[in-house]
Amino acid sequence: MVAVAILAAGRGTRMKSDLPKVCHKLGSLSMVERVLENCLGVEPQRRLVIVGYQRERVQQSLATYSGVEFVEQAQQLGTGHAVQQLLPSLEDFTGDLLVLNGDVPLLRSSTIKHLLETHQTHQNAATLLTAQMPNPQGYGRVFCDGENRLTQIIEDRDCTAAQKQNHRINAGVYCFNWSKLAPVLPKLEANNDQKEYYLTDVVNFLDPVMAVDVEDYEEILGINDRKQLATAYDILQTRVKDTWMKAGVTLINPDSITIDDTVELQPDVIIEPQTHLRGKTKIGSGTRVGPGSLIENSQLGQQVTVLYSVVSDSVVKDNTRIGPYAHLRGHAEV
Known part of the structure; x- marks a missing residue:
């Protein structure tokens, strides 16, 4: 059994808009709609959208999607805090949980499917999507052994100069064995500069944890402002036009x-x-x-x-x- 959780609670202040960030259009669909569409290939039994800022507006924008559950994150205290809000809703759930971001809409269905298959084949407690980023500034760095088993994740702001030379970054997309993740979530602490609960910290309590590199790093580009939205639209258009010309x-x-x-x-x-x-x-x-x-x-x-x-x-x-x-x-x- 597979459940998908989409993080969609943030305001997105850099968009300079009253509209919640995930509701901004990328072509014919909003960002969060694209994420919902992209996860259909794994046939999830449950789809949960974590909402916060203007939650009614986000819920209304997804009214045509049947079976979507909404979970409120009243305060936005980080990705770990967001996933903590799932504990009551998934109390009796025993399958795998995919965690996706509502502002990362270019992720291909095939990539999500590959992440889940790798996770299940190796019976991992957690599997992270990673990418070799040409310019990794701002992204958390992922360190692995020779078999892609994770040894450490360090947020960009907490990296030393030497650690920043590693270009393998955390895409913020995860697959967890929920039965192993659920008891770990209450252990998270906000011992960092931002005073937030990082979801990445759960890997300190889980084993085994594996990283899977995405083939095309552009898939994991997040959208935080209008310039990044325009860049994502260009990438999407290139995909569409290449497909039709072929x-x-x-x-x-x-x-x-x-x-x-x-x-x-x-x-x-x-x-x-x-x-x-x-x-x-x-x-x-x-x-x-x-x-x-x-x-x-x-x-x-x-x-x-x-x-x-x-x-x-x-x-x-x-x-x-x-x-x-x-x-x-x-x-x-x-």
Whole structure:
């Protein structure tokens, strides 16, 4: 049995927004929605979201996700304190607990699955996701033996100059044997500069603990401000566009094109520069869109041409030409 806990209680003051950080959109979905979607591949029996700042707003944003449980962290006193709040909810739980961050939305489903499989294969008490980061400043460092068994984790602010030369960082993503973790959580102490309860401290009480390196370190990049949000969007767009080009879609000047990862395209679609595809859009084979067009939540048939136009919430049938300078909306059918 697997449970997933998503840490989503923080305000995110560096976002300079009243909106909770995890509710900010990254493409077509919010950050926390992406994390929920990414964990579905491990088929968790329980999904718990730890909420705090504007918890009602976070809960409302996830209203369409059935079966999600919400656990309140009234005071944000660190990651260890957040997971402590799960103790009443998971009192009778005996499986594995995946701990994910609501502001780390680029983590692939395959990476989460690999972390869980490694954890279960080796029957670890805990398994940490790690990464070899080119610039590890600000991240906790992970030290392991030759078999990737963890020996020590040190937060960046507590590292010596020599320890900071280690580029293996803690991604803040964990898999625990809950039966072994639960009795350890009350032992955590806030003996650090921030006076917070670090979840990383539980490894001092657990054995065995193993680290698993992620192949692509960009997956574990956290989002704390608008610049990092924009960087994450660029990474997501590169993934989406690379996937479609490999599938037989032509993108002319890809850097000027944006495509939501909810869009569906058939082979031999051609997307011209300065064109943006949004929402639940579907486009048929042989269709040419752009330049300078926006297609949103619409269906375009085969061999359609759209030139300098906007199509929203509409259906365009095969062999139709739209534009230039047309605006279809309001469930139009052409």
